[in-house]
């Protein structure tokens with residue numbers, strides 16, 4: 001049992017054991033995460049990618065609240081079938097204003113990264129209120145409550161945009177000051193549809 | 209010398225944690241069954257926002273992992289750390305605080321998920337006030353656990369405690385980094401990381417929450433309860449040392465296999481893939497060690513339903529830790545990613561490994577904690593077969609569903625046009641989803657049997673007053 005002497009020390013000393021585990025487990029994360037967190041191309045907006053407007057941001061938060069991302073990915077892989085089905089594959093630079101990211105891990109429904117512009121607002125309205133009215137046999141849930149609440153009721157939009165600006169999203173003072181007015185008269189479903197229509201539209205063929 | 213009465217193990221808190229764990233198991237698995245049904249009959253949310261699939265699903269995952277899983281881990285950690293250290297818990301009041309504060313976090317957190325407060329990061333859905341509460345309880349858990357080890361009367365720290373220790377330390381690290389966010393409201397926040405970087409941090413967390421909680425923590429259970437049960441020491445000490453450090457080192461690297469072909473740099477995907485395959489070695493080393501440990505005690509399998517659960521869980525552990533590395537290979541992942549195959553993989557681990565080993569340890573501990581025979585071995589045996597049948601049916605249904613989804617989505621004809629419409633593929637899933645629902649009902653029925661059996665076993669009995677045995681002088685610590 002020579003060669004095990006080092007381990008004898010570790011397994012007889014609580015502090016050493018704690019430190020050893022912390023040290024050994026931290027290595028992999030440091031090697032993988034530090035370069036990624038330093039990589040500027042992952043923080044550079046691609047094409048026409050811009051921060052979400054007050055309405056889109058509200059819609060995005062509703063998308064998160066309803067858990068749309070448990071059934072829908074927003075990540076088109078660079079594979080023939082996938083590009084054929086959903087459009088140009090996703091670029092890292094398209095997600096720089098996504099906090100949190102919403103790539104998803106399960107496609108019970110189709111990918112939504114390039115859903116913007118695919119259907120009319122009215123199609124989405126009917127679909128969200130009763131998916132089976134437009135797609136017979138759909139297993140997507142209905143969201144009738146989205147027409148019962150004002151968009152402005154779902155969180156303080158001024159605080160949200162100011163917070164994002166602190167994190168580096170380039171909102172102007174005017175955009176933040178006018179945010180509440182932008183939401184006036186809109187229902188939650190309107191904001192959600194505005195968000196859906198914005199998805200994937202930042203992409204340009206020439207872009208990085 | 210301390211008075212003898214001070215040296216009694218603190219077991220009432222263990223019983224309470226087992227009770228909570230069983231309650232969460234029932235509720236969260238009922239949630240799982242409901243979700244399974246909603247994927248067949250979407251109208252089952254009755255137009256109620258809190259029953260909506262997107263809100264109920266995080267409730268299911270958080271309920272099973274943090275309610276059922278972590279309560280079981282706390283219970284078994286408190287039970288085994290006292291017995292392997294030969295001292296009662298350090299700061300027992302803090303242990304009670306952990307027990308109740310954790311239940312409160314899970315309860316209120318679960319309600320907040322139904323209310324729609326959700327960060328959307330998988331297994332880290334709870335918003336920032338809960339993140340802080342979790343961090344506090346977790347540190348207290350660590351204080352009780354490591355405090356007990358520091359007070360131990362036996363020189364070596366037993367293997368199971370290394371795993372529980374890794375669980376506590378690594379989860380704390382992951383939780384704190386991944387939850388970094390800027391609050392923008394009482395119960396809303398935005399992640400400090402954005403886009404691809406956020407994805408990398410999240411899957412570093414997400415994969416290792418599985419790794420150190422659902423694998424590492426439960427290996428702690430295995431290393432204590434399997435030898436105890438089989439009445440044999442662990443087969444190879446050397447192998448367990450190697451497997452432990454290899455596990456702690458290599459698990460952390462595997463996160464990027466959740467992001468194959470996604471918008472993250474290719475080097476990190478390749479690294480994640482290679483390290484995921486490497487992970488097979490420590491995983492199977494542990495499995496071999498476990499199987500060799502029971503290999504001279506097979507006859508006990510016939511008479512002891514609890515041991516049956518533990519041995520079967522080891523088989524599913526082997527299956528899931530083989531399947532995982534395979535699914536991490538890019539050319540396999542291209543088919544499995546985003547499909548029900550992933551769901552099948554998750555549940556071969558969740559039902560076959562986590563739930564089964566927990567059931568085994570509960571059947572083992574409950575009678576010993578109150579000093580009375582298990583109420584019914586026959587019910588426990590029936591539960592065993594229900595659990596096995598439910599798990600197998602679940603996995604097979606999801607394999608079939610996932611593989612066909614994956615292949616049909618990718619299939620294109622000679623001129624590069626898609627062969628199948630998404631909606632037709634969706635519609636073809638119904639039979640598999642029905643099978644999965646049946647599987648869930650069978651598994652849940654078994655869990656109800658256990659709840660009844662355990663209830664009848666501990667009913668009206670206080671915890672037995674167990675005291676630490678004497679320590680052989682060669683291993684003792686002089687204090």
Ligand code: HEM
Nearest residue numbers: 237240241243244269272550551554558562563648651652
């Ligand atoms: C009666 C037993 C159970 C049933 C019927 C069930 C059902 C389900 C369903 C329907 C989903 C959603 C799948 C989808 O989105 O298509 C799910 C997800 C999940 N379940 Fe369960 N479940 C059960 C037990 C468990 C247990 C015991 C655990 C963990 C210990 C667990 C962990 C998870 C996880 C982690 C996910 C998310 C998977 C992913 O995102 O890849 N489940 N479950």
